[in-house]
Amino acid sequence: MANKLNSSFVGRKSRILTVDISPREAMKYSAGIYESNPVFYDDRVHPLLVHPMYAVALTWKISSRFDEYWDTAEFPLDVLERQVHYLEELRWFQPLYVGETLQIQGEVKAIVPHLSGTLFWIDYTAKNRKDEIVFIEGLGALLRDIPCDDEGKGKDLFFRNVKIDRQSEKTLWEENIIIQPMDSYIYDACSDIHFPIHTSWVFSQKVGLSAPVYQGTATLSQAIRKIFEHGFNPSQKRIEYLYARFSSFVYGGDILTIRVFKDESNINDNKLYFEIKTPRNDYAIKNGIIVFGG
Template sequence: MPYDATLVGQSTEPIRHEVDARWIMSYAAGLNDCNPAYLGTDRAKVVAHPLFPVCLEWPTILSSRHMPGYDTLTPAEAARSVHAAHDLHILRPIAEGETLTTQATVTGMEAIKPGVAVTTRLDTRSAEGELVARTWQLGIARGVALNGTGRASEPPPPRPSLPSPWRQPQRLPIPVAANAAHVYTECARIWNPIHTDRRVALEAGLPDIILHGTATLALAVSRLVDEFLDGEPGRVRRIGGHFRAMVLMPSTIVLEVLGQSADILFFQVLTASGEPAISQGFLSYGGA
């Protein structure tokens, strides 16, 4: 059945989250990231990993599937939707003890060769209404038609591009354990069976369970923070990239830092076979 273009402009109800130190520490531990900023409860407050907003966004993404226009899809069609690109803007770090709300708004739909491209804006706000993080997420519903004219109610911000790559990229290997997806699922509270249930993954046409795209991105961000930002995650302002090849487990992925322009690092992540798992990656940052 076709996707309905009347989804554009619709928003979910805000979903409330209580962010405690345990959740922040669990997310970092799920990435094997022992940065004291995430784990040091002897400090005034622990702060969340820069990619932690994906934990808050997941329930809202699930909620968006109940909006009028989405319900035209069959369960099988909905299961073929993939997370294609991510662009997270961090207004300030998230700290323990905060009450936050996250809301999704569909801002664009377009018929493309594989199916329908859907752009969603995800806003996370403080209890006082302050915008804390905003993500522009691109999803592709494969093998689905679009009912109505494709349109955008709000264009996503332009992405930075690398003006001049380094002659020799910096390569940083990252081991991915056999149970990485299971651990990430529980620590992030992002439950999607293709990452943990082999039967479901095989029925979906996958070769095996696969690592979450956001886990792959978060592993890369952890290394970038350690190697280039002196271990200070509060300096991260924006993270983006396109999700490509699947990451199987166990394996070793490779973070390739391709270049740097002012306050932006450009990178890609390669699978064990050398295919890009994340392409057009970038991380912008501020001062200490």
């Protein structure tokens, strides 16, 4: 553990990535999470709607080439080997469609100390050719066993969604999500989100894990798939906001349980909460929030 991090990198921005949304890549993403709704595949409809979670595959094109898209002067790149997904926040301002060209730029918004290492937050902002914001992804990572040698900046980003009052919640439904042993490899191939912690036994054990783990964004995407199946038609009810805290690892072969509930004290019927439990009786996802628009 030779490397440390500090908050001097907060405010640093990436180079801009220009990317076209192709039908093949968009459909592959949907297939990789077993999404069967034809609205994401029937290209007789123009423009073809893209699964909203495909946003994470687009931003990964920057994250995965950190030394190419970021000014890495004095940044200890080795610390990125220790990263695990900690928080995900997505805000969509309009739907994603095949054929769009987006420009995406990242900005480091927070670096703060944590008992298990350092928390690291990047905002990715995607704009279309009209310079309109299409989505903003807030990606929170935990750099395991990497110390932060100052008090940090941006701590509030990690604690801004307060848990709802348990006395006012009402469970709407529960359902299982089966993670097959090969699903992390399928998601890796279909999303083009490749990080060896999800596919390599050697690398996973090198960083202190017992086995490759299923991707956090894949678990989250499967949760969205289940919610779509329970009466939220993606062509009519657009997701505007999504938040989730990743709490424990998911492994191939796990049978997860998603529970979706609402806050009865909140009159907004388009706001739901969810959590996902593993067979080890801990939470893969906690404090899940999803807000639908028109």
